[in-house]
Amino acid sequence: MSIIYQSTRDKNNKVTSSQAILQGLAVDGGLYVPTVIPNIDLDFDFLKNASYQEVAKVILSAFLDDFTEEELSYCIDNAYDKKFDDSLIAPLVKVGEHYNLELFHGNTIAFKDMALSILPYLLTTSAKKEGVENEIVILTATSGDTGKAAMAGFADVPNTQIIVFYPKDGVSEIQKQQMVTQTGDNTHVVAIDGNFDDAQTQVKKMFNDTDLREKMLANNKQFSSANSMNIGRLVPQIVYYVYAYAQLLKNGAITEGQKVNFSVPTGNFGNILAAYYAKQIGLPINKLICASNENNVLTDFFNTGAYDKNRDFFVTSSPSMDILVSSNLERLVFHATDNNDVETRDLMDKLVQSGKYEISDEMNNNLEDFIAGFASQKQTSDEIATISNKFSYVEDPHTAVANAVYDVYKEGSDDKTITVIVSTASPYKFPRVVVEALTGKTSELDDFALVDELEKLSGVKQPAAVKDLKTAPILHKTVVDVDQMQDEVEKYLKLK
């Protein structure tokens, strides 16, 4: 069987997985989705003793079935290696009665590394398979973590360029430092005077700009996306849900077939969508808990069926979730319409025209796997303190949002299902919020001094990724207005 991908907005736009990875976004503005869910034999007798890399091979070979076994082994083995500071890659830790799935042991100490360490290999392999000789230009908007993780993956990869836009005032000091110190001759980092949604909207516009595309082709270049819209990021994220389940089986926490919940701190809806696909391939999942911060557009969507981005935007203590347009939700909407491209396109047109849309009751019935909630910044800080006091385990603010939303859900339901909190960042990435939450007072110290403080408070050693940052030279200083983004791209790529 061959898994074909199609655009959410045009059922006639069909491609193989390597073509979908190369293109990133479909030219019609849609996102590529699998037209059928692959049939995977989840043999847990094997999986529970399998390495992360072995689980990855099972999942990736099913979803990306136009890649050969050798090609996938090459990608997986180069991605999930010593750059992770834990040989389990994604360890599962018991914290009180629940489990935390730690996805922050890669280069940039946040979960984006899980997919972005493999994407460059999937992308360059796809280019080779498709006979593409153009230089691949990765264009990315980041709310803080994607940009750095993408650059870490693509730096000095031959025949690629990467341009990253981030909101000047929307990322943490550590995140900013990580980005502006990025090495690699093919990396370009640009701060914008605007928020993440502004950046993402402009990036999407550039992707869909026919004139720009032709100008690029004339210069032997083509765009691809490292954003979570690329299925080359989505598919590798399915792996750790299966891996987590296998770990629970292995340590006797569950028996085979027993369902578990996952609580996922959600922004662009990529991570939790991967969990949804994990359920579709047969992983025993009960509820998918979609946890948001005060930018709670998804909470309202799941609770009312109406998506409405016309609301105040908040810069919060969990900046990677400060998003009002969750791009990957389009894929879920598409599946909720029973894979109807016309209906999906109409809804997305409404989103562009009026900033909102409403789904039908039938569609809503297809979303019963999801529970949604949000945590305020106060609740998030309180959660960090509570979890630390009770269990001597320190969570980052994103993880704490997921934990807080789960706690409220658990309290208000009789659901006793074993639950995994998807832990998306190391607390060291957000030392100010975490130290202030733990001590209950604001601090005058800079982020680097706070890192040392956190080391004392948590008893967990600071990762090398943070230690080296302090002394790294600043290499990127460009700041532009939102309407100058395309100009900056054309200048950097020497298109004008």
Ligand SMILES: *Cc1c(COP(=O)(O)O)cnc(C)c1O
């Ligand atoms: C990106 C990110 C999220 C949100 O993930 P999505 O896939 O965009 O929903 C949550 N936490 C952290 C730390 C992140 O970097």
